[in-house]
Amino acid sequence: xxxxxxxxxxxxxxxxxxxxxxxxxxxxxxxxxxxxxxxxxxxxxxxxxxxxxxxxxxxxxxxxxxxxxxxxxxxxxxxxxxxxxxxxxxxxxxxxxxxxxxxxxxxxxxxxxxxxxxxxxxxxxxxxxxxxxxxxxxxxxxxxxxxxxxxxxxxxxxxxxxxxxxxxxxxxxxxxxxxxxxxxxxxxxxxxxxxxxxxxxxxxxxxxxxxxxxxxxxxxxxxxxxxxxxxxxxxxxxxxxxxxxxxxxxxxxxxxxxxxxxxxxxxxxxxxxxxxxxxxxxxxxxxxxxxxxxxxxxxxxxxxxxxxxxxxxxxxxxxxxxxxxxxxxxxxxxxxxxxxxxxxxxxxxxxxxxxxxxxxxxxxxxxxxxxxxxxxxxxxxxxxxxxxxxxxxxxxxxxxxxxxxxxxxxxxxxxxxxxxxxxxxxxxxxxxxxxxxxxxxxxxxxxxxxxxxxxxxxxxxxxxxxxxxxxxxxxxxxxxxxxxxxxxxxxxxxxxxxxxxxxxxxxxxxxxxxxxxxxxxxxxxxxxxxxxxxxxxxxxxxxxxxxxxxxxxxxxxxxxxxxxxxxxxxxxxxxxxxxxxxxxxxxxxxxxxxxxxxxxxxxxxxxxxxxxxxxxxxxxxxxxxxxxxxxxxxxxxxxxxxxxxxxxxxxxxxxxxxxxxxxxxxxxxxxxxxxxxxxxxxxxxxxxxxxxxxxxxxxxxxxxxxxxxxxxxxxxxxxxxxxxxxxxxxxxxxxxxxxxxxxxxxxxxxxxxxxxxxxxxxxxxxxxxxxxxxxxxxxxxxxxxxxxxxxxxxxxxxxxxxxxxxxxxxxx
Numbered sequence: 001x002x003x004x005x006x007x008x009x010x011x012x013x014x015x016x017x018x019x020x021x022x023x024x025x026x027x028x029x030x031x032x033x034x035x036x037x038x039x040x041x042x043x044x045x046x047x048x049x050x051x052x053x054x055x056x057x058x059x060x061x062x063x064x065x066x067x068x069x070x071x072x073x074x075x076x077x078x079x080x081x082x083x084x085x086x087x088x089x090x091x092x093x094x095x096x097x098x099x100x101x102x103x104x105x106x107x108x109x110x111x112x113x114x115x116x117x118x119x120x121x122x123x124x125x126x127x128x129x130x131x132x133x134x135x136x137x138x139x140x141x142x143x144x145x146x147x148x149x150x151x152x153x154x155x156x157x158x159x160x161x162x163x164x165x166x167x168x169x170x171x172x173x174x175x176x177x178x179x180x181x182x183x184x185x186x187x188x189x190x191x192x193x194x195x196x197x198x199x200x201x202x203x204x205x206x207x208x209x210x211x212x213x214x215x216x217x218x219x220x221x222x223x224x225x226x227x228x229x230x231x232x233x234x235x236x237x238x239x240x241x242x243x244x245x246x247x248x249x250x251x252x253x254x255x256x257x258x259x260x261x262x263x264x265x266x267x268x269x270x271x272x273x274x275x276x277x278x279x280x281x282x283x284x285x286x287x288x289x290x291x292x293x294x295x296x297x298x299x300x301x302x303x304x305x306x307x308x309x310x311x312x313x314x315x316x317x318x319x320x321x322x323x324x325x326x327x328x329x330x331x332x333x334x335x336x337x338x339x340x341x342x343x344x345x346x347x348x349x350x351x352x353x354x355x356x357x358x359x360x361x362x363x364x365x366x367x368x369x370x371x372x373x374x375x376x377x378x379x380x381x382x383x384x385x386x387x388x389x390x391x392x393x394x395x396x397x398x399x400x401x402x403x404x405x406x407x408x409x410x411x412x413x414x415x416x417x418x419x420x421x422x423x424x425x426x427x428x429x430x431x432x433x434x435x436x437x438x439x440x441x442x443x444x445x446x447x448x449x450x451x452x453x454x455x456x457x458x459x460x461x462x463x464x465x466x467x468x469x470x471x472x473x474x475x476x477x478x479x480x481x482x483x484x485x486x487x488x489x490x491x492x493x494x495x496x497x498x499x500x501x502x503x504x505x506x507x508x509x510x511x512x513x514x515x516x517x518x519x520x521x522x523x524x525x526x527x528x529x530x531x532x533x534x535x536x537x538x539x540x541x542x543x544x545x546x547x548x549x550x551x552x553x554x555x556x557x558x559x560x561x562x563x564x565x566x567x568x569x570x571x572x573x574x575x576x577x578x579x580x581x582x583x584x585x586x587x588x589x590x591x592x593x594x595x596x597x598x599x600x601x602x603x604x605x606x607x608x609x610x611x612x613x614x615x616x617x618x619x620x621x622x623x624x625x626x627x628x629x630x631x632x633x634x635x636x637x638x639x640x641x642x643x644x645x646x647x648x649x650x651x652x653x654x655x656x657x658x659x660x661x662x663x664x665x666x667x668x669x670x671x672x673x674x675x676x677x678x679x680x681x682x683x684x685x686x687x688x689x690x691x692x693x694x695x696x697x698x699x700x701x702x703x704x705x706x707x708x709x710x711x712x713x714x715x716x717x718x719x720x721x722x723x724x725x726x727x728x729x730x731x732x733x734x735x736x737x738x739x740x741x742x743x744x745x746x747x748x749x750x751x752x753x754x755x756x757x758x759x760x761x762x763x764x765x766x767x768x769x770x771x772x773x774x775x776x777x778x779x780x781x782x783x784x785x786x787x788x789x790x791x792x793x794x795x796x797x798x799x800x801x802x803x804x805x806x807x808x809x810x811x812x
Contacts, residue, residue, distance in 0.1 A: 015326055023330060025694060026291040030334035030380060032687055033287030035341035036280040038373040042346045042363035043273050045372075047265050053360055054191070054260070055128045059222040061231065062263045063092070065214065066239075066254035069523050073256045074263070076214040079207035081242065081250070085218070088238055091231040092220040092257075094126045097204065099215050100193055104466050106654040107173040108160060113464060113656040114197035116174060121201050124151075126221075127191060134168045134183030142201030149201055150179035154187040156197045174198065176468035192217065192264070194358040211249035219260075232257045265361070279432055279684055284376065286428045286691045288384040293421045295327065295388035320389050327385020328378065335377025339365070342373065349680075419735055425691075426739020426786055427746065432688040433782045434747035449610050451503055451667075452600035454542035457494075458663035459637040460502060461629045461644050463655055476623040477557065479651060484534075486647035487631065492640050495632040497534040497541070500624040501602075504667045508602045513586035513615070515573060528569060529602055529612040530586065532622040538564075538597055540632045548580045548595035555618040562618065564595040569613035586615060587622075630663070637662045697793040711802065721802040725795065732794025736787045 016023040054060055063085065065075040077085075077097070086095045099118040104111055124136035132154055141149055150172065152161075161167050171178040179200060190196060207213075222231050235255040243250040265273075343365050350362045363369075470476050480498060487496040501508050512525040535551040537543075546567060555562055563584065570579045579593045599611040629648075631640050641660050648657050659666070711724055 009325060009329065013329065016329065022294050026294050026330050027334045027337065029287045029290045029691055029694060030331060030377070030384075031337040031341060032691065033280075033284035034335055034338035034373055034377050034380070035345060036283050036684060036687065037277075037376055038338060038342040038365075038369060039345035039349065039363075040273070040276045040280045041372050042342070042365065042369045043349065044277055045366070045368055046361050046363045047273060050360075050368075052260060055126075056221055057260065059226075060260045061092070061220055061222060061228065062258045062260060063218040063220055063235065064256040064258065066256045068252045068254065074258075075253070077216045077218045078211045078214055078249070079204045079216060080209050080211040080246075081253075082204070082216055082218055083208055084242055085220075085235070085238065085255075089231075089234055091223055091226045091234045093223045094122065094221045096120055096123050096126055096219045098123070098192070098217040098219075099202070100196070100217070102464055103174040103198075104464070104654065104656050105160075105172060105174060105197075106176070106656075111654050111656040112160070113658045114156065114174075115193070115195050116198045116200060117193070117196045118200045118202040121203060123199070123201075129185065129189055131183035132186045133165065134181070136183055137201040142203040144206045146201075148177055148179040149182045150174070151183040151185050151199045152181055153185055153189075153197050157184050172198075174200070175466040188359055190358045190360070192219075192358065193356055194361075195355040211246055228257060228259060275435070276680065276684075279435060282428050282432050283684060283688055283691065284380065286425055286432075286688060288380050289421050289425050289428070290691055290694060291327075291330070291380075292384040292387050293425075295385065296421070323389035324382065324385050327389070328381040331377045331381025331384075332374075334380075335373055338373055338377070339370065342369075422735045422790075423739045423742060426736050426790065427743035429688050429691075430740055430743030430782065430786055431746040432684065433786075434743075437782055449601055452543065452598055452611075453503060455663040455667060457633045457635070457637050458541075459631050459633060459640045459644065459661070460663055460666055461648070461657050461660040463627050463629070463648065463657050465625045465627065465655070467625070469652075469654075470625065473557075473623040476625065477620065480534075480619065480623070480627070482651045483629075483648065486650050487629070487644075490631070490640070490643050490647060492633060492635075492643055493631045494634045495536055495540040497537040497539075497630050498619055499531055499533045499537055499628045499630065500626055501531055502628050502630070502663075502666060503541075503600050503602050504670055505602070506670060508612070511586050511615075513584050516583040516585060516590055526573065526613075528586070529614045530617065531614065532617045532619050532624050534619050537616070537630075540630055541600075543600060544598040546596045546598055547578065548593075550595055550597075551616075551618045556620045559621075561589050561591040561621055562594045563591040564597055564616040565593055566597055566599050566611065566614045566616075568599050568611040569615065570596050572613050584615070591617070697796070715802070721799075724802050725798050728798035729791055729794045732790040733787065736790030739790075740783055740786060 051057060052060075062074075063077065064073060065077050065081065066073045067075045079097075082095070082097050085092070097120050101116055101118065102113050103116045105114050119137075121137040121139055121142045124131075125139075129136065131151065134151070136151065137149065140146075152167070152172070157163055157167065167181050168183070169180065171180050173179075179198075185199070204216075222228060232255075235257055239250070239253060239255040243253065346363050346365055346369075350364070353362055465476055465479060470479060483498075484496075487493065490496075508529045508531075510527050511530050512527050514520055514525050531537075533551070535553065535555065538545060538550045548564070550564065551562070563586070565579055573579070574582070579596060582593050583590050584593065585591070597616070600614070601610050602612050602614060629644065631637075631644060633640050644660060645657050648655055659669075661669075714724060715721070
């Protein structure tokens with residue numbers, strides 16, 4: 001048997017070398033299909049299949065508060081509830097709380113804003129984490145009277161402190177408080193958040209009775225012998241008791257116990273990954289059909305050879321094994337090539353991951369992923385090889401000897417089979433291109449919408465004023481006033497402003513409000529986005545004033561509170577009347593509306609309605625601790641980066657500045673995820689079309705080549721070249737039309753799946769309608785492209801055949 005396999009292997013290599021062009025196309029087609037699958041599977045494996053690197057992960061759960069009013073079942077917990085859960089729940093054990101925040105790292109050469117996790121002292125012990133150097137927190141550390149201690153991430157230790165071992169035992173300053181560094185955690189260690197630089201200990205004893213601040217991420221382990229359902233039942237009953245004891249804070253709250261896999265990744269991300277996997281599996285199927293078509297053509301060309309060998313005694317099973325070996329060799333060669341392509345694709349996807357994504361979820365070319373590539377390559381080799389092999393062997397002994405004249409036409413059965421392959425390729429191409437086209441068009445419409453402001457020549461920077469240094473609104477106003485004087489002095493700037501959030505950001509703050517004089521049902525107040533902005537905000541951002549006035553120097557802390565609304569707000573809440581002069585109460589203050597401005601796209605991704613109702617406050621009347629500085633440049637905005645940093649440090653040398661960049665760079669980074677998804681879909685769509693075009697052209701070219709004798713006879717009998725061209729081209733158009741008809745129901749099913757997933761990520765006010773509207777454009781374009789491919793794939797070889805001398809064709 002081993003001898004037979006060696007003979008088959010070397011014979012397969014000789015056959016592949018005899019047809020280098022066909023073999024190369026087959027290998028390249030399959031390599032592309034396998035590489036696309038391997039790249040997406042690396043995401044599936046890292047996000048959904050790979051066991052999480054935490055102890056007893058099957059019992060690890062997230063414990064959320066369930067806000068019944070806001071319909072949010074993943075609300076962060078309050079410290080007082082966390083203590084009550086620990087003390088009274090028996091189905092959960094080893095409780096951990098985490099509070100993520102940003103802090104200013106000072107007393108270094110250059111201040112830096114870092115992500116800090118304040119954790120309960122048992123954090124590292126419960127996770128079984130071992131430091132690279134030093135030690136982790138002791139069980140009694142983290143009290144209000146204890147000396148503050150911290151562990152540092154290896155990356156920060158190497159980049160900012162030169163990886164010096166003498167850092168252990170010394171201190172770093174976080175928001176004005178010195179923390180002794182007791183350990184260095186390995187770079188690869190993370191838990192739930194991937195960009196944590198330091199961990200501090202906090203036992204929360206000083207917040208024991210805080211039931212108002214929802215800022216704790218809580219995890220625990222199900223007790224031995226318990227289940228998630230039992231834990232949920234106990235925590236639901238405990239939440240009911242707490243609501244009875246503390247109705248003022250807990251009345252509308254329950255508890256939600258989720259496994260770690262139910263929380264990370266979310267349903268939408270998991271759904272999109274599954275869509276991508278389904279799409280690339282269809283790409284692989286197209287590649288397999290493509291290669292099957294090419295091998296079918298090779299098998300037809302070898303009919304006489306196979307017939308002779310069978311006449312000399314070769315068994316059908318022996319010939320079948322030999323031809324399958326050739327298919328498997330092509331497949332494994334394609335699989336090896338696909339690994340190089342996959343590594344490039346995986347690295348690109350990993351580089352696009354947001355910094356807060358834990359490293360564990362970053363895709364990589366791991367052993368299971370390589371095994372998957374090998375498995376689908378081998379499976380594809382068997383799948384795409386079995387049909388041509390059976391087709392060739394089943395022809396039997398007599399067929400190639402009787403039909404085997406060199407110019408003989410293919411049998412009707414073989415012709416129907418090749419036609420079926422062409423129709424299948426068109427149908428699959430339509431399905432994939434429709435999904436890719438609709439999603440791409442959807443994202444493009446969301447991303448390309450007029451933002452409502454002019455991002456050209458804008459540069460921005462972000463900073464967070466620490467509470468220890470700027471404890472109240474007066475201190476924040478003082479900083480803003482001093483910074484404004486520095487910014488006014490910059491000769492390169494044509495204008496500047498400050499705000500708490502920038503347009504096209506991932507999140508924007510919202511608040512409930514009431515219109516003074518109107519009655520509202522309990523918990524039924526409308527909600528609005530809000531921004532606190534400098535007086536020159538609308539001029540610097542180039543946002544048009546529609547009515548009333550903009551903010552000015554008269555809108556100060558000691559003057560009557562005012563607000564400006566956008567047109568969307570006025571449309572929704574003014575009942576067709578001017579909102580000017582009306583009063584609204586928001587965030588506990590009644591304000592007079594003094595202006596209406598044009599709409600701005602605030603969120604990075606939007607629903608069917610791109611504009612949120614928005615209320616603007618004067619920064620003097622609503623100070624904020626997190627500030628975005630925006631400068632309008634007279635020329636190149638990049639020239640303002642260094643002057644902007646110097647202006648901030650002239651006010652406070654210890655104040656870090658982050659993400660100093662042009663506004664266009666900010667928008668690109670905020671929209672990086674959707675853009676990557678769009679690019680992936682475009683690449684997949686392009687690959688699909690290329691594979692389909694190649695396969696269809698190959699099959700049609702072979703079909704026409706097989707009919708060269710027939711075409712010669714027709715031309716010898718008086719048919720013109722145009723008549724022959726029309727006849728063959730109509731055949732291609734017919735196959736393309738059949739493929740379109742077959743592909744329409746599959747494409748519709750794909751669009752339905754896309755709609756159901758997008759409903760989770762977009763407002764519920766008509767995502768189905770959105771998808772339907774968008775689909776109308778791509779379906780016409782894609783159908784036209786597919787028909788054109790069919791026509792061109794038929795026309796080119798037919799034109800080549802009509803140029804053959806009829807006498808020579810008949811002689812052949």
